[in-house]
Amino acid sequence: MSDFRTPLARVRGLGSAKSGTGHFIAQRVSAIALVVLMPLFLIKLAKNAGAGYAEAAAWVGSPLGAILTLLAMTAALYHMRLGLQVVIEDYIYRPATKAALLILNTFVAAGLWIAVLYSVLALAR
Amino acid sequence: MATNSTRPLSPHLQNWRWHATMASSILHRATGVANYIGAVLVSVWLVLLAAGPETYAVWEELNAGPxxxxxxLALVGFTFSVSFHLLNGIRHLVWDAGIGFDAKGSNLRSILIMAGAVIITAGIWIAGGLL
Structure with missing residues (x-):
């Protein structure tokens, strides 16, 4: 059987980056959580978000609303950071651009998570 | 960098006839990226809500205007995007168990999932009385 590796890869002899399995499992575990959480969260959100400030704030601040929002958004932000990482790795060729976008992806996900955490806790008081 | 000329090359999109499994695979990525944008908007909405009624009024004014x-339209698109990614995501989990790789069944399930996402979206927006 012929070896399909590039000469450079053969010389380096590093094999894979060795973190693929952990990434794969994390993506699946968050997916399983989201199958349950996301429909519940979005249906509740759609029912409560459209009727003005008071109702929306009261729902997000309620025990069920706050916990459901935090669970769903935490799983979603984690899952989408992992997912977009793969998209960037697949399509962005230039190493500097790739690294910059991977870092930006992490910052966006982390930043949004803190913003959501603060907002929901502020409304729940 | 030296390249190995015997490495196999994969024909890119333009060389393939479009088929259902290919469409659902590409749609899974596309809806994943769309969901990312949707999650950014939900997060921004939560921050506006937490900032108080005066700041939230900006969102309500935008919503009332053109x-x-x-x-x-974006919310209808988001509903489809989430519905498709959820249904096809369940299929990915089933694949992980080693089930569902037959050609005919895969094509059928691709079509059913795409149709299912449209039906869920229509159901929520029309039957739900939101539109």
Missing amino acids: VGILIT
Whole structure:
């Protein structure tokens, strides 16, 4: 059987980056959580978000609303950071651009998570 | 960097006839990226809500004006995007168990999932009385 590796890869002899399995499992575990959480969260959100400030704030601040929002958004932000990482790795060729976008992806996900955490806790008081 | 000329090359999109499994695979990525954008908007909405009624009024004014139509269209698109990614995501989990790789069944399930996402979206927006 012929070896399909590039000469450079053969010389380096590093094999894979060795973190693929952990990434794969994390993506699946968050997916399983989201199958349950996301429909519940979005249906509740759609029912409560459209009727003005008071109702929306009261729902997000309620025990069920706050916990459901935090669970769903935490799983979603984690899952989408992992997912977009793969998209960037697949399509962005230039190493500097790739690294910059991977870092930006992490910052966006982390930043949004803190913003959501603060907002929901502020409304729940 | 030296390249190995015997490495196999994969023909890119333009060389393939479009088929259902290919469409659902590409749609899974596309809807994943769309969901990312949707999650950014939900997060921004939560921050506006937490900032208080005066700041939240900006969102309500946008929604009442001509931009409101665009927001509604975006929400309909987001509903489809989440529905498709969820249904096809369940299929990915089933694949992980080693089930569902037959050609005919895969094509059928691709079509059913795409149709299912449209039906869920239509159901929520029409039957739900939101549109």
